[in-house]
Amino acid sequence: MKKILSVALSTAMAFSMFASVAFGDTAVTPQQQFDALKAKGIFNGYPDGTAGLDKEMTRAEFAKVITKLLGLKEITGTLSYNDKNYTAKNWAVPYIEAVTAAGIMEGKNVEKKIFDFNGKVTVAEMATILTRALDLEIPTETNNNAAAWAKGYVQAAINAGLIDANANFSGNASRELLVGAAYSIDQAQSIKVESYTVSEAGKVVEFKISDGETVKVTLDKALEANKETEVKFTYKDKEFTEKVTYVVTAATKIEGATATNYKELVVKFDGEVDSTTAENTANYTVSGRTFESAKLSADKKTVTLLVSENTGNLPQQRDTNLVVKGVKNATATKTFDETVKFTAVDTQLPEVKSVQGLGTKALRVEFSEPVTSATAGNLANYKVNGKVISGFVKYTYPNIAFITTDLPVGEHTLTVSGVKDFAGFSASTAESKFTIAEDKAAPEITKVTTSDLRKVVVTFNEPVKSVSSAYQTSSNKSATVSIKDNEVTLNFSEPNRLGLGESTVYLQGVTDYSNNTADRSSTVTPELDTVRPTVSAVTSKTVDGKTELTVEFSEKISTADYNKTENYVLKDSAGKIYTGKGFTTKGNPSVAPQYGKDKDGKIVESKVVLTSVGGTLPAGNYTLEVSGVRDQAAVGNTIIPQSVPFVLTQAGALEANAAWYNDDVANNEYQVYVQFNRSVATSGNGNALDVNKYDYVVTGATYKPFPTSSTTVQLYNANTVLLTVSKDDVKDLTGATQLRVVNVADTNGNFVNGETVKFGKQAESTVEVVTDSVYAKAQNKVEVKFDGELTFVNKSDFNFTGFNNSDFNVTNQSVVDGKTVVEFTFVNDKAIAYNSGINLSTVAQNLITSTDSVGRKLKALASTPVLDGIKPVFDKDAANAITASGTQVTLKFTENVKSNFTPAAYVVNVDGTKVNVTNATTTANGLTLTLDKAVIAGQLVEVELVNNSTGSFVTDEANNAAENFYASVRATN
Numbered sequence: 001m002k003k004i005l006s007v008a009l010s011t012a013m014a015f016s017m018f019a020s021v022a023f024g025d026t027a028v029t030p031q032q033q034f035d036a037l038k039a040k041g042i043f044n045g046y047p048d049g050t051a052g053l054d055k056e057m058t059r060a061e062f063a064k065v066i067t068k069l070l071g072l073k074e075i076t077g078t079l080s081y082n083d084k085n086y087t088a089k090n091w092a093v094p095y096i097e098a099v100t101a102a103g104i105m106e107g108k109n110v111e112k113k114i115f116d117f118n119g120k121v122t123v124a125e126m127a128t129i130l131t132r133a134l135d136l137e138i139p140t141e142t143n144n145n146a147a148a149w150a151k152g153y154v155q156a157a158i159n160a161g162l163i164d165a166n167a168n169f170s171g172n173a174s175r176e177l178l179v180g181a182a183y184s185i186d187q188a189q190s191i192k193v194e195s196y197t198v199s200e201a202g203k204v205v206e207f208k209i210s211d212g213e214t215v216k217v218t219l220d221k222a223l224e225a226n227k228e229t230e231v232k233f234t235y236k237d238k239e240f241t242e243k244v245t246y247v248v249t250a251a252t253k254i255e256g257a258t259a260t261n262y263k264e265l266v267v268k269f270d271g272e273v274d275s276t277t278a279e280n281t282a283n284y285t286v287s288g289r290t291f292e293s294a295k296l297s298a299d300k301k302t303v304t305l306l307v308s309e310n311t312g313n314l315p316q317q318r319d320t321n322l323v324v325k326g327v328k329n330a331t332a333t334k335t336f337d338e339t340v341k342f343t344a345v346d347t348q349l350p351e352v353k354s355v356q357g358l359g360t361k362a363l364r365v366e367f368s369e370p371v372t373s374a375t376a377g378n379l380a381n382y383k384v385n386g387k388v389i390s391g392f393v394k395y396t397y398p399n400i401a402f403i404t405t406d407l408p409v410g411e412h413t414l415t416v417s418g419v420k421d422f423a424g425f426s427a428s429t430a431e432s433k434f435t436i437a438e439d440k441a442a443p444e445i446t447k448v449t450t451s452d453l454r455k456v457v458v459t460f461n462e463p464v465k466s467v468s469s470a471y472q473t474s475s476n477k478s479a480t481v482s483i484k485d486n487e488v489t490l491n492f493s494e495p496n497r498l499g500l501g502e503s504t505v506y507l508q509g510v511t512d513y514s515n516n517t518a519d520r521s522s523t524v525t526p527e528l529d530t531v532r533p534t535v536s537a538v539t540s541k542t543v544d545g546k547t548e549l550t551v552e553f554s555e556k557i558s559t560a561d562y563n564k565t566e567n568y569v570l571k572d573s574a575g576k577i578y579t580g581k582g583f584t585t586k587g588n589p590s591v592a593p594q595y596g597k598d599k600d601g602k603i604v605e606s607k608v609v610l611t612s613v614g615g616t617l618p619a620g621n622y623t624l625e626v627s628g629v630r631d632q633a634a635v636g637n638t639i640i641p642q643s644v645p646f647v648l649t650q651a652g653a654l655e656a657n658a659a660w661y662n663d664d665v666a667n668n669e670y671q672v673y674v675q676f677n678r679s680v681a682t683s684g685n686g687n688a689l690d691v692n693k694y695d696y697v698v699t700g701a702t703y704k705p706f707p708t709s710s711t712t713v714q715l716y717n718a719n720t721v722l723l724t725v726s727k728d729d730v731k732d733l734t735g736a737t738q739l740r741v742v743n744v745a746d747t748n749g750n751f752v753n754g755e756t757v758k759f760g761k762q763a764e765s766t767v768e769v770v771t772d773s774v775y776a777k778a779q780n781k782v783e784v785k786f787d788g789e790l791t792f793v794n795k796s797d798f799n800f801t802g803f804n805n806s807d808f809n810v811t812n813q814s815v816v817d818g819k820t821v822v823e824f825t826f827v828n829d830k831a832i833a834y835n836s837g838i839n840l841s842t843v844a845q846n847l848i849t850s851t852d853s854v855g856r857k858l859k860a861l862a863s864t865p866v867l868d869g870i871k872p873v874f875d876k877d878a879a880n881a882i883t884a885s886g887t888q889v890t891l892k893f894t895e896n897v898k899s900n901f902t903p904a905a906y907v908v909n910v911d912g913t914k915v916n917v918t919n920a921t922t923t924a925n926g927l928t929l930t931l932d933k934a935v936i937a938g939q940l941v942e943v944e945l946v947n948n949s950t951g952s953f954v955t956d957e958a959n960n961a962a963e964n965f966y967a968s969v970r971a972t973n
Contacts, residue, residue, distance in 0.1 A: 030176045033183035042068040042182060053176040059108075060092035060117035062126070062178065063099045066133055069182050072098040081107055081115040092117050104132045123177070124169040127162070128153035130181060136160055145169070187211075191235070193242050198223060202246040205231055225252045226270055250329040251301070254336060257322050259344035262313035262422040263370035263398055265291075265305040265322065267340070272300035272330035276531055280555060281305070282606040283326040283536065289314065290598055292397075300330065309373070309397045311598075313422050314344040325536035326554040337536075346423035353399075355414050355432045359439030359514025362404045363414070364463055364485075367427070370398035371419050375426075377401065381418040400485055402463065402513065407436045442518030443486075443510050450526040453497040453634035456490040456505050458522065464488055468509025472498055479505075497634055498526045529633035533557060538624050538646040540617075542750070547581070547612040547648070550596055551626065556605040558630040563592040567628040568610060569952075573621035574783065576775055576869045577959055582613025586959060587625075605632070619648050619678075620816050625952065641902070641952070654678065654746045656757040657818050658788060659739040660765035660856070663727075670733055672706075672723040673762070673854055675788065677818030679718040679747045686745020688721050689713045696730075697738035697756060706730065717853060719789075719818065734761075766859035767852055769840075770819070775869035776836040780829045782808075782866055784840065786820040791853045793822055800824075801863070802838040806831040834895035835956065836868040868958035872897055874945075874965035875925070884941040884971040889929045891943065891967060897922050898955050905953035907944040910935055910971075920953075927954060935971040942968040 034051040037043045042065060046052050067074060074094035079086060086093065096115055099105040108116035121129075124146050131138065131153040142155040146169040157163040162181070195208045202223035207215045217233045223246035231244045251271035259265045265286070273296070277283055281291040284305055292308040307314060314320065319341050327336045351368040358364055367376070375381060377395035380388075382403055391405030417429040443460040450456050456472075456479070463486050470490045471478040479490035490505060492498065502525045511517045536552045551568070561567060569587040570578040577587040584590050589610045596607030610624075625643045630636030655677045662671040672694075680688035687693075691711045695703040707729045716722040725733075738756040745751045767788035775783050782800070795810050806828035813822050832838055841863040842848060850858040875881055875892045882891050889908070901920040906929060908915045919930040935941055944966045948954055954962040 030179055034179045037179065037182055037186060040068075040186070042186065043179070051175070051179070053174065053179065055175050056120050056172040057175045057178050058117065059105070059115065059119050059121055060096065061175070062121050062129065063092060063105055063117070064095040065178060065182055066104060066129065067095040067098045069185055070102075070104075070133060072102055074098050075101060080113065081117075082113045083115050083117060086115065086117070090117075099129075102133075105129055120172040121178075122170055123163070123167050123173050124150040124154055126173045126177070126181070127157035127169070130162060130185075131156045134160075134185070191238060193240060196242065196244055198244065198246045202248075205244055207233070207235075207240070207242065209235060222246075250331040250333060251336075252329070252334065254324060254338055254340050257340045257342040259314050259342055259346075260348065261346045261369040262316060262344055263307045263309075265307070265314060265342065265344070267303045267305065267322070267324065269301050269303075269329075273303070274328040274330055274332065275300065277326055277328045277335075277554065278303050280326065282553070282555060283324065285323040285325070286314065286320060303327075306370075306398060316423075317343060317345055319343055323537075325552070326534060335534075346421065346425065349425045350419060350421040350427045352414070352416050352427065352430060352432050355434040357407070357412075357434050357436040358402075358463060358512065359516075360407055360409060360436055361515065362402060362465075362513030363407070363434060363436075364513075365401045365403065365414065365416070367399040367401075367419065367421075369421055371421050371427075373397065375418055375420045378418070379403070381416060383415040385413055386415065396484055402465075404513065409436050409438060411435050439512065439514040440516060442516040443512050443520070445520050445522050448505070448522045448524050450498070450524050452529040453500070453526050454492045454494075456492075456498070456524060458488045458490065458505070458507065458520075460486045460488065460510070462486055462512055464510060465513050465515075466509070466511045467507050468511075470505065470507045472496070472503050472505045475506075481507075498524070500528070501525065528635055529631070530637060531555075531631075532637045533629065533631040533639050535624075535626050535639070535642050535644045538644045540646065540648045542616055546615070547617040549610040549612075549624065549646075551593075551608045551610065551624065551644075553606045553608070553629075553631075556632045557608060558632055558636050559605075561629040561636075562595060562605070562608045564628065565589050565592060567626060568593065569625040570610075571623045571625065574775070574777060574869070575623065575949075576777075578617075578622065579772055581615055581617050582611065617648055618816065618819065621645065621647055640904075643949075654680070654744060654750050654752045655818070656739070656741045656752060656755075658765060658767075658856075659757045659759045660762045661733060661759070662762045662854075668727050670725050670727055670730060672725065672733075672739075673716065674721045674723070674739065674741060674757075675818070676719045676721075676744075676746070676752075680715075680721065681745045681747055681749070682715060684745075686743065686749060686751055688744045689715065690743075691723065693741060693743050694723060695740045695742075696733060696736040696759060697740060698732050698735050703740060704730075704732070704736075720854070736760075762854070762856060765856050767820075767850075767856055768859045769842075769861045769864070771861075771864045772867075774840055774864060775867045776832050776838065777823075777869050779832045779834070779870060780806075780826040781811075782824045782826075782832070782838075782840070783869070784822050784824065786822070786858070788820065788856070789815050789818065789852050790820040790822070790850055790858065792849070792851050793820075794849045795824070797842050797848050797850045797858060798824070799841045799843070800838055800866070801841070803831050803833070832866075832870065834868075834870050834872060835958070836866050836870065838866045839863045840866050868956065869960060870956075871960050872954070872956040872962045874962070874967055876965075876967065882941075882943065882967045882969045884935050884939075884969050885973065887931045887934045889931065889935075889941060889943055889969075891927045891929075893925045893927065893954075893956075893962065895956050896924050897927055897962060898957060898959075899927060900953050900955070902953050905945060905948060907942075907946060909942045911939050922954075937971055937973045939971045940968060941971050942966070 030053050075097035076094050078097050080100055107114050128150055136156040138152040138156050142151040144154050146154040158165050192210045193207045194210050197206050203219055205217045215235050223229050225246050225248035228243050228245045230241055232241050249272050251269035251273050253270050255268045255270050257267045275296050278296045279294045281294045290308045290311040291305045293306045295304045322340045324336050324338050350371050353366045353368045356364040373395045377393045379393050382389055389405045394402040412434055414432045416427055419427045443462050443464055446461050447459040464483050467481045470481050477496040479492045482489045502523055504521055504523050506521045508519050509517055510520050534554045536554050539550050541548055565588040570583050572578045579585050582590050593608045593610050595603045595605055596609050598604055623643050623645050627641035630638045657677050658675045660673055664671055682689055691706050691708050691713050695705050706725055710726040710729045712724045714722050736759050739759040740756045741752050742754050767786050770785040770787055773785035777783050793810050806826045808824045808826045811823050811825040842861045845860040848858050872893045872895050875894045878892045899920045899922045903917050906917040916932040917929050918932050921928050945964050948961050948964050952961040
């Protein structure tokens with residue numbers, strides 16, 4: 001305690017107790033200080049109620065104040081002094097013994113053990129006692145006129161700012177002085193944290209201190225949301241350890257997913273999530289399962305997913321992946337894209353959760369978990385008062401049974417047995433009490449909610465048995481009706497949908513289970529769906545030798561937009577338009593996209609499938625740009641142009657890229673090479689080292705096998721198989737024009753498609769340039785793709801024409817899915833024009849030295865255009881690169897450009913004030929923006945193009961997206 005007070009009091013050195021200066025703002029006069037200390041039990045005052053501030057204090061009084069102030073334990077049963085009347089009945093004894101035991105005070109006469117409790121306390125004695133109590137350091141050098149025994153203690157008090165150096169140290173101290181000292185000490189030791197705030201995503205904590213100050217603490221590691229954590233800091237030489245909780249109401253992570261039965265999956269977030277996206281079943285995926293509903297809990301932290309009744313159960317007792325994509329937190333600052341593992345384990349028997357009498361003609365039974373319709377809908381599984389029921393059961397998935405039967409008013413007992421859950425567990429036979437009362441009131445509406453303009457959910461105060469009809473505004477605008485317990489859902493077709501303003505919905509013949517019927521109506525003001533659709537994911541798979549790209553959206557996509565080819569653009573890993581395999585020169589699919597389907601063949605309108613043509617797409621990294629599609633909201637929301645990267649794994653059919661033979665005259669053998677587009681399996685069903693899987697084709701399309709007795713098969717490299725066969729056993733091999741491979745797989749288990757590949761002499765087999773994959777990537781780079789694996793590339797084999805003459809080098813070489821990609825870099829950074837215009841060719845065939853690993857040469861290439869893959873840029877160095885006048889701003893680019901106008905692509909400020917762009921047009925290399933407000937001469941106009949790499953709002957004539965830019969200019973008349 002003494003050390004704590006010493007540290008605490010050192011923070012109050014600037015306050016002089018002898019000037020009665022309060023430590024804080026709460027007590028500014030000695031009387032106020034006394035009142036504050038009296039409230040804490042440190043002072044009592046005199047019997048007449050006065051503080052006696054002008055009186056001199058006694059040693060006994062001082063002992064009590066120190067004991068109370070420091071929180072010392074009062075000691076009874078001990079008498080350490082010989083003073084007259086120093087007995088157990090003396091009020092001061094417990095306090096005197098306490099300060100004596102603590103070593104803070106001692107007797108006036110130590111040898112005779114006299115404390116002198118009625119004696120007065122001098123200023124020097126006060127300084128001495130406070131120095132001991134606060135464990136202050138006693139200096140070796142002193143500069144005061146106190147008595148010799150007190151010099152060190154007094155100097156310590158002076159140095160601490162507790163005593164004026166000119167005080168009369170031999171004079172008696174007044175109670176006022178003691179009050180001031182005690183108040184200062186109490187305030188010093190009472191410094192505490194009153195409150196705190198957390199900011200900057202949990203990295204900064206600001207503590208409000210009781211003295212009115214604020215301490216800002218920056219943490220090395222951000223606090224974990226909603227978890228109590230200790231934070232340590234030092235303030236005025238005092239160490240604090242405070243428990244802090246970074247309270248985040250919006251979810252930051254998925255805490256997990258659990259399933260205690262085989263039809264419900266509960267997803268728990270660490271905070272609140274957005275109800276619209278959280279209750280969208282399209283945002284949750286478990287392979288092979290369809291979710292009927294997603295219900296968000298009242299605290300908005302938990303989503304319960306219900307598996308559709310007829311689409312199977314959750315996988316049982318094994319790790320299963322739940323993919324959560326597109327769910328946003330409550331503040332839309334985070335969109336979840338995660339895979340969460342769960343294990344569905346059902347160990348509990350279904351139970352009757354509640355039984356409710358519905359008038360005298362029915363009862364409602366709710367079970368603790370989903371139960372099967374076959375057992376819950378079986379009347380034989382229910383008895384009332386021990387007797388078989390006469391009536392029928394209406395089962396409502398997942399866990400409600402309505403039993404229609406006549407029952408008298410009063411208390412009854414329901415016995416349920418034989419009702420099973422989806423794990424096959426039967427409900428244990430149990431009895432439930434319920435009460436039947438007369439019900440003569442028809443259902444009343446308690447709540448009406450709308451979803452866009454087509455759906456209205458009407459909630460009633462009791463379960464609804466039937467509704468005759470429903471419509472809105474007039475009877476010719478009818479709705480289809482579905483009933484689930486006490487909720488009636490009205491679905492309006494497009495012609496009959498609600499208006500934008502207030503409408504009235506009418507429900508005719510609303511009947512409960514007591515056959516009370518009434519017509520009900522309610523006014524509703526629909527809330528439009530204003531949430532734009534987003535792409536949750538792009539996935540791929542191989543089907544019948546083709547690649548299917550499935551685009552998963554956050555909601556259903558309009559039937560008018562999903563199949564428009566121009567809404568989808570495919571780009572390769574370099575960001576270039578992908579062409580071929582069913583994609584046009586603009587990267588659009590050549591075949592109209594289709595809606596996806598679930599495992600039962602049912603159309604899923606939140607998924608769109610793009611299909612390749614003429615084979616599978618090569619493995620690698622791709623980007624799919626999606627724009628123009630709208631959701632199915634009554635007033636369709638259009639997607640913000642979105643670029644979604646995805647990886648196409650080598651999941652397509654294995655391909656035999658090339659096959660050739662070498663005549664080994666010395667050994668009287670043929671060496672037959674079969675090269676695949678990726679590594680092949682060497683064991684199992686797809687073993688590539690089985691000679692029976694290879695045939696050669698001679699005239700007349702006759703397939704001939706390689707003899708097993710004289711043919712050896714080995715792996716030449718990871719993707720090339722070498723067959724060595726005696727020439728005597730395959731005399732007609734030289735006449736073969738094709739080779740067929742069957743039942744060979746890659747290392748991932750993907751088999752060849754069984755098609756034949758061109759076959760001939762090694763000297764005649766070549767590696768060719770893929771002419772539609774020759775691109776200028778920058779003004780000094782050209783990328784070339786070859787249809788084989790070149791291991792040696794000699795730059796001398798290649799010629800570039802039509803550009804500023806410059807030397808070049810081979811700077812990068814890689815193999816992707818059996819194809820070689822080579823990058824040529826020119827010494828001159830500006831060698832190539834922005835619109836390319838150059839050509840590539842090779843030297844004559846007999847001069848080519850570039851080869852693959854087995855010596856096959858590159859095939860000579862005649863002059864072929866190098867396609868334009870160079871991004872246009874704002875030409876800041878051009879004369880009048882940017883001009884602004886009236887409502888128009890014109891910018892020049894390095895080449896001719898095209899505009900796909902989107903207002904959000906441009907940020908324009910005039911003298912610091914944002915101005916809207918209403919149009920963007922192009923002429924040759926100029927881009928002209930039209931503003932909604934004319935500029936005045938001399939105003940500073942700032943223009944910025946943003947997100948163009950994903951939106952392609954400005955492109956060159958080859959559809960390369962322009963680089964983002966910032967430009968500014970002073971407006972002219």
